[in-house]
Amino acid sequence: MSVSNLLENWSEFRHKHPVEDVPHDPYKWAMSIDLDACTGCNACSVACYAENNLPVVGKEKYAHGQAMHWMRIERYWPEDDREFPDQGAQFLPMMCQQCEAAPCETVCPVGATNHTPDGLNSQVYNRCIGSRYCSANCPFKVRYFNWYDYPTTENVWPAEMTQQLNPDITLRGKGVMEKCTFCIQRIRVGQRSVKNEGRVLRDGEVQTACQQVCPTNAITFGNLIDTESKVHQQWKAQRVELAVDEQTKDKEEGGSDLRGYRILEELRPYPSVMYMERVRESAI
Amino acid sequence: MHRFIRFSILLMGLFVASSSYSAEAQLAPLTTADDLGPAIEQPIEFPHFRHAKDMQINCMYCHTYARRSSVAGIPPIQKCIGCHQSIESVRESPRIKKLFEYWEANKAIPWKKVHDLPDFVRFNHERHIKRFVFQQNRPVQEVCGACHGDVKEMTVARRQKPLSMGWCISCHEKDHVVTAADGMPVDDQANKASPMGPLSTTGVAVGDQAYWYSMKKPAVNAAGVVVAKGPNDCSSCHY
Numbered sequence: 001m002s003v004s005n006l007l008e009n010w011s012e013f014r015h016k017h018p019v020e021d022v023p024h025d026p027y028k029w030a031m032s033i034d035l036d037a038c039t040g041c042n043a044c045s046v047a048c049y050a051e052n053n054l055p056v057v058g059k060e061k062y063a064h065g066q067a068m069h070w071m072r073i074e075r076y077w078p079e080d081d082r083e084f085p086d087q088g089a090q091f092l093p094m095m096c097q098q099c100e101a102a103p104c105e106t107v108c109p110v111g112a113t114n115h116t117p118d119g120l121n122s123q124v125y126n127r128c129i130g131s132r133y134c135s136a137n138c139p140f141k142v143r144y145f146n147w148y149d150y151p152t153t154e155n156v157w158p159a160e161m162t163q164q165l166n167p168d169i170t171l172r173g174k175g176v177m178e179k180c181t182f183c184i185q186r187i188r189v190g191q192r193s194v195k196n197e198g199r200v201l202r203d204g205e206v207q208t209a210c211q212q213v214c215p216t217n218a219i220t221f222g223n224l225i226d227t228e229s230k231v232h233q234q235w236k237a238q239r240v241e242l243a244v245d246e247q248t249k250d251k252e253e254g255g256s257d258l259r260g261y262r263i264l265e266e267l268r269p270y271p272s273v274m275y276m277e278r279v280r281e282s283a284i
Numbered sequence: 285m286h287r288f289i290r291f292s293i294l295l296m297g298l299f300v301a302s303s304s305y306s307a308e309a310q311l312a313p314l315t316t317a318d319d320l321g322p323a324i325e326q327p328i329e330f331p332h333f334r335h336a337k338d339m340q341i342n343c344m345y346c347h348t349y350a351r352r353s354s355v356a357g358i359p360p361i362q363k364c365i366g367c368h369q370s371i372e373s374v375r376e377s378p379r380i381k382k383l384f385e386y387w388e389a390n391k392a393i394p395w396k397k398v399h400d401l402p403d404f405v406r407f408n409h410e411r412h413i414k415r416f417v418f419q420q421n422r423p424v425q426e427v428c429g430a431c432h433g434d435v436k437e438m439t440v441a442r443r444q445k446p447l448s449m450g451w452c453i454s455c456h457e458k459d460h461v462v463t464a465a466d467g468m469p470v471d472d473q474a475n476k477a478s479p480m481g482p483l484s485t486t487g488v489a490v491g492d493q494a495y496w497y498s499m500k501k502p503a504v505n506a507a508g509v510v511v512a513k514g515p516n517d518c519s520s521c522h523y
Binding site for chain 1: 520
């Protein structure tokens with residue numbers, strides 16, 4: 001790309017938002033998480049381990065920051081004078097936000113992570129060369145690197161546990177980046193089966209593993225384009241828009257008392273996950 | 285002088301390297317994605333030609349999962365016995381004898397996989413069969429043969445196509461003719477006005493039909509025919 005080319009076609013290169021020129025149709029997968037309902041029970045994280053063949057790295061590697069939890073529960077402690085048992089943590093489930101203008105996508109030297117027509121941020125394992133640039137550029141730090149060849153590492157999956165590995169998803173080898181995929185294997189199965197019936201997916205036909213196990217139904221996943229879907233209804237009720245870096249409701253005089261927000265929205269990654277602020281004082 | 289010696293050593297080195305390379309190349313030919321793979325020895329030399337050509341049995345009579353799941357499936361031994369227990373004429377042939385040995389021993393026949401894709405590739409039989417056999421009404425053997433070769437002329441199956449990504453893409457990148465007769469979605473959302481407008485005489489928006497099959501944006505070519513490229517998004521097959 002020469003400088004003159006860059007200057008001449010500047011408006012073409014400088015996209016404000018990628019979905020404007022290629023609209024998602026008929027699917028745009030999105031999520032909303034109700035932090036008021038979240039009890040921090042970690043069931044979503046466990047379900048994710050089971051569904052997506054995540055390696056259990058063990059205490060030592062975990063301490064080195066090599067944990068492979070695509071879905072992690074972040075804990076925040078309120079800074080008041082209370083001691084631990086009464087203090088009460090605040091929980092925030094954090095997974096790949098499937099950004100519309102994902103910072104990880106632009107920096108991948110081999111194009112191993114790119115945007116799908118249904119609004120996901122895909123990770124192509126066999127294309128990844130392990131530069132870890134994407135992880136460095138991810139503001140949410142939700143990309144995880146295979147430092148070891150976990151399928152052959154001892155105690156990751158003991159002999160009898162290899163039987164529970166999910167055959168619908170690739171077992172990642174050493175030197176490959178991975179992240180939450182919104183359970184793409186379930187989405188693809190759903191999409192293919194409804195294609196045979198000649199219709200589009202209805203709300204609730206595809207569930208992510210974390211959504212399925214959540215005991216308080218804090219996680220909602222669905223098609224944002226489908227006006228009937230629960231996730232669309234929630235985004236609409238909270239007045240959270242996908243393709244903006246500042247919500248209209250926040251610009252209003254005095255702000256809004258609606259709970260919906262997106263994390264690090266001001267960095268303009270246009271995340272596909274909406275969180276709903278907590279109302280009650282503490283989780284415990 | 286030094287320069288000359290250095291140069292001659294370099295030349296000798298190059299010569300040795302190239303000769304050893306060619307010697308190695310003769311011993312083990314380079315395997316590429318276009319290599320058709322080794323001939324796989326199966327426990328029973330199954331005569332595909334007898335079943336598919338002479339008897340005209342539909343591929344999907346035995347590979348019954350092809351039309352309803354991502355894998356085509358190998359028939360269980362019950363399926364073989366189901367017919368062969370009443371075919372007395374071949375009962376004493378060596379292959380059938382071997383078949384009944386497995387049957388009597390209550391053992392599955394350990395068939396080996398011939399068309400083995402890498403684990404990071406998700407090929408879906410169902411979608412291809414549904415589209416080409418059931419919607420376009422093409423002959424089954426032609427549709428299966430697009431990837432599996434001319435199986436009706438084989439005994440045990442042999443890989444005839446490269447099954448590499450470039451080979452898959454060579455079909456998915458083609459301009460496919462899009463017609464309304466190829467079947468259409470019934471859902472209202474998919475039947476809404478297409479950016480191409482209703483192009484067929486039957487009132488079905490052909491452009492939508494192309495989108496429906498995750499094809500790329502259809503276009504009218506020089507001959508006035510609506511064409512579209514097949515789905516070629518990475519995450520359709522790799523996840």
